[in-house]
Amino acid sequence: MLRFIKHNFVGIDGATFYSILSLFIFMTIFIIALVIAIKTPKKTIDAVGNLPLENDNVENNNNYE
């Protein structure tokens, strides 16, 4: 039943190559992100994580904060 589609994936050189390549690229990116996340000093992490909470303005009429 799959006779018309079959050769699409047996016929292509490197069907496996593409899959392995993509997993390899992803693992690389993931490991780099992981290393960045772990190695960033706690001081920086805390400072950046608190950015949204910094006071937004200096207006006197903003008592709602």
Added chain:
Amino acid sequence: MEQKEQFYYDNGIVRLFLRATIFWGVTAMTIGLMVAFLFIFPTYMENISWLSFGRLRPLHTNAAIFAFVGNGFMLGMYYSTQRLLKTRMFSDALSRINFWGWQLVIVLAAITLPMGMNSSKEYAELEWPIDILITLVWVAMGANLIGTMIKRRQRHIYVAIWFYISTFATIAVLHIFNNLELPVTLTKSYSVYAGVQDALVQWWYGHNAVAFFLTTPMLGLMYYFVPKAANRPVYSYRLSIIHFWSLIFIYIWAGPHHLLYTALPEWIQNLGTVFSVMLIFPSWGGMINGLLTLRGAWDKVRVDPVLKMFVVAITGYGMATFEGPMLAFKNVNAIAHYTDWIIAHVHIGTLAWNGFIISGMIYWLVQKLYKTELHSVKMANTHFLIGTVGILFYSIPLYIAGFMQASMWKEFTPTGTLKYSFVDTLQAMAPMYAMRAFGGTLYLTGFILLAINVYKTMKKGSFVGDELAEAAPLPVVSGKRAANEHWHSWLERKVVLFTILSTVAILIGGMVQIVPLVFDSSQVEKIATVKPYTPLELEGRDIYIREGCNNCHSQMIRPFRNEVERYGEFSKSGEFVYDHPFLWGSRRTGPDLQREGAEKRHKDNMWHFRHLLDPRSIETRSIMPSYAWLISDDLDYSDLEAKMKGLRKLGVPYTDAEISGAKTALEKQAAGIAATLEADSGFQKEFVAQGLEVKKKEITAVIAYLQRLGTDIGKSK
């Protein structure tokens, strides 16, 4: 301590987007409700061509995605970017161009889509001049965003802004590549890709529009507004770094899960499945990060409507991103694809995740912008309650409907014939569709309460258009990495480089999947008997696109026993080589039409004529719209030669003789179809005697196209 500089945040642009978000939210949901009611009362807008389902459905999806969520994203982005970077936006003019340009795009969409001007590609239906306008407006937004990052007073760039940047960069790439089309007239174009390639590019776009228009911008909003509303920092900033890079990288590969079991090469389908399953990790990482930000603040969640909405939004995100990978498994997809399950799935995403994060943000923002408290917390809590119940009423019946459809479509009698006709399965859905419309009504009512509440809050507060703020300027440092500087911090500093790298991350996936298919001709089998459409069929196909038939009818038979039994031989990639654009569809509210002209499905011309004029005269339980205007309107084929020449440029082998003789050939084929109809004495009495010259009418073209569908492959037997 350095001298602080004083400057003003631009709240005017935020207010513009706030109003637009609410206005378009109400509009998009109202149109959604209009089409939901068509499932229960199929004739209530009958014979108004521009209000037929096929034209309204794209309007609903475009309005919900680009008008409601789009404006909501820009609303939050313009507010948070200025504050996170401690500066006014780079250019007030660009801000206004972004706002008014975007509204112009929406208005043009609201005019052209009901008129039937569309390219048929889901969530990219708008025709080429509007596509160009979108590109310009989007670039204005991106330039403004990057410009603001360059002139910032804050060294570090918070993760929300990375999400905004990746949204900008990726949507730009997706929009341009999916909308590469050859214009024939001002309102008509053909996709440069055909068939399988077009399908892959479209779903690479479609999937990633969900990723980078409905997810990453909302995650940016989550990372800013959830900490803001809870008054505590995000649970783990380290996790957000991993979340960002792995999410944007993995998302882009998952598109082919929209095309499982189709004629797409299987290695691409498998790659799509693998990455879709992997996607659960970053998605849930982000969800957990969002929810745990509220740790220790649950007492506040009980009373604060803003936080309540955020909790349901993030939970909805978690549900949708659990369901997504599950749906990408081939065996689950075999059940869910083409059914209402998918409609339920996407509405968990839009109603819960997008709708509630935007609503919560609006409740929070309006108080800040107008320096006052919310007009009515009780009203907001009511919105939360009926909105949440609305989501459940919307989705649960459709999940059930999805399973029912799949099982009824697949059920055989002991003697080996299909147990249910298509319309049997449709009729069984009626109660689910009624409940869905009820759920939608609740959700819209909740959102109208928001509109009233916001309006009243605006009335009692005082708006400050330019809000004074102060911050120390950023000291000038070398472009190179400082001695003790972590290199990700350095990378964040290099805004343009950061943008390029995140674009590269998303491009890799698209490249690996799309390039081999487009450039390696062995990927699509050749079938010698597959020929280009005749001039009349081509015009008929363009009417099929105009009417949005592909919103309810697929043209892609999967290799399953029940589908082959119901619709005929399963689809082959080589059958679509002249289809600019492809019309595989994604939902079967009606039956598949790929072999509508072939043996098993074939009906005579009179059947099609009567069915298009009044579907219920053939099948009383049908919910298809009547297309009476195809019979009253003359076929306009003045652009025929230009269309054929355009298609020839794209690789459809029309000869010079075929093009120059196209009009004659068209008239001849139309006259042939008219003759078969006029041979009927009933037709004579009912139509010819009333002066109907059917050979000149649009319906002959549509009949010609439908009769051609799926017949080429039979010639090889």
